[in-house]
Structures are given as structure tokens and as C-alpha cells.
Amino acid sequence: MKTNDQNGTFNGPAEVRLVRILPGPIERIWTYLTDPEKRARWFAGGVCEPKAGGKNDLVFQHKNLSPNEEPPEQYKQMNESGFTMPSTILRCEPPRVLSYTFDDASEVTFELTPQGNDVILVLTHRASGEDIPSIPGYASGWHTHFALLVAILEGTTPPPFWATHKRLKADYSNTYADIQKA
Numbered sequence: 001m002k003t004n005d006q007n008g009t010f011n012g013p014a015e016v017r018l019v020r021i022l023p024g025p026i027e028r029i030w031t032y033l034t035d036p037e038k039r040a041r042w043f044a045g046g047v048c049e050p051k052a053g054g055k056n057d058l059v060f061q062h063k064n065l066s067p068n069e070e071p072p073e074q075y076k077q078m079n080e081s082g083f084t085m086p087s088t089i090l091r092c093e094p095p096r097v098l099s100y101t102f103d104d105a106s107e108v109t110f111e112l113t114p115q116g117n118d119v120i121l122v123l124t125h126r127a128s129g130e131d132i133p134s135i136p137g138y139a140s141g142w143h144t145h146f147a148l149l150v151a152i153l154e155g156t157t158p159p160p161f162w163a164t165h166k167r168l169k170a171d172y173s174n175t176y177a178d179i180q181k182a
Contacts, residue, residue: 001166003019003021003081003084004020004021004126004146004147004150005170006019006138007139007143007171007172007175008055008072008123008139008142008143008172010135010139010176012054013135013176013179013180014126014127014128014132015123015124015125015126015127015135016124016135016136016138016139016142016172017123017124017125017140018122018142018143018146019120019121019122019123020120020121020122020123020149020150021115021118021120022118022119022120022121022149022150022153023117023118023119023153023154024114024116024117024118024119025114025117025119026095026096026112026113026114026119027095028119028153029095029112029119029121030094030095030098030112031086032149032152032153033110034048034050034094034098034181035048036048040059040061040064040067041064041148041152042065042146042148042149042152043058043145043148043149044058044059044060044061044085045058045061045064045082046058046059046069048089048090048126049089050089050094050098051089051092052089052090052091052092053088053089054088054089054092055086055087055089056087056088056089056101057084057085057086057087058078058084058085058102059077059082059083059084060082060084060085061079061082061083062075062078062079062161062162063079063080064162065148065158065161065163066160068159069160069161069162070162071107071162072162072166073103076163080166085102085103087100087101087102088100088101090100090107091109094122095112096111096112096113096125097109097110097111097112100109102125103131103134103139104131105127105129105130105131105136106125106126106127106128106131106134107125107126108123108124108125108126109124109126110122110123110133111121111123111124120172121146122143123146125138125139125142132182136169136172136175136176137169137172137173139168139172139176140165140168140169140171140172140173141165143168143172144159144161144165144168147159147164149162
């Protein structure tokens with residue numbers, strides 16, 4: 001299994017970490033994290049002020065990511081009208097580290113490291129409080145969004161968003177349940 005297909009790892013009940021190898025250079029990958037138009041192609045658009053304390057609103061409009069796919073019932077409203085998640089940048093060290101708040105009770109950190117012509121992207125999503133049970137869903141979401149990013153960067157056909165997310169959510173939920181039992 002290639003690194004870009006591997007599931008993330010849970011580092012306890014409140015943290016997931018995913019590693020991807022992306023075609024560089026590092027400045028290119030940085031723009032896909034911070035430029036609202038580029039970020040909207042694989043994740044979420046919205047204002048991004050790349051500085052500590054900067055505004056980083058995430059505007060999710062999944063119909064733009066997978067226009068020919070019917071979303072699950074629970075996401076139909078979000079799919080059509082979109083959803084805005086206010087976010088604040090916590091750490092910004094271009095083009096290597098970007099960290100921001102996510103859904104009020106989480107923190108997301110992207111770390112970029114050049115490796116030859118490629119870039120290693122490490123995402124760490126840490127949840128707290130009531131957000132901890134959502135960590136398997138966040139894991140499957142990031143995995144699915146990164147599959148779209150990889151396809152964009154490599155110039156290949158992106159996978160169907162909702163079908164991929166559904167399959168991965170089941171995988172991550174099972175893995176997470178096993179960790180909770182241990």
C-alpha cells in the first residue's frame with residue numbers, strides 16, 4: 001500500500017495523524033493550504049490570513065468537490081448551501097507549518113518537509129472535550145480530502161468524495177473502537 005493510501009494513526013483517543021507524500025515544491029503545497037481558491041478545490045474555501053491570529057474561515061461546499069455524487073442525507077444541506085466554520089490561525093511559519101482551530105474544540109497542524117522533488121505532509125488533528133468522539137470522522141474526512149488533493153497535484157481523476165468518505169469512516173470507526181477497548 002502506498003503512503004498516500006495508508007490510514008492515519010490514532011495517537012490516543014483525541015488525536016489522529018496522517019502522512020502524505022506530495023509532488024513539490026514545498027511552496028506549491030503551501031499555496032494549496034493557504035490560497036482560498038486552491039484550498040476550495042480539495043477541502044474548503046474561505047478567507048485565509050496566513051499569520052498567527054489571522055482569520056481562517058473554512059467554507060465547505062462539497063457539491064463543488066464531487067458534483068455528480070449524491071451526498072448522504074445528513075450532509076445534504078451542507079452539500080447544497082455550504083457551511084462556514086470560523087477558524088483562527090494559531091501558528092504560521094511559511095512554507096513549513098500551519099496550525100489553526102477547527103470546529104471550536106480541535107486544533108489542526110500541517111507540517112511540510114521537502115524531500116527531493118516531493119514534500120512530506122504531516123497532518124495532526126487534536127480534539128478536546130465533546131469533540132473527542134468525532135475524531136474517527138475527522139480522520140476519514142482528512143483522508144478523503146487528501147485523496148482529492150493528491151489527484152489534483154498529480155493531474156489524475158479524483159475519487160468520488162462521498163463513497164470514499166463512507167468507506168473510510170467505517171474503517172476508522174472500527175480501528176478507533178478497537179483502540180478504545182485496549
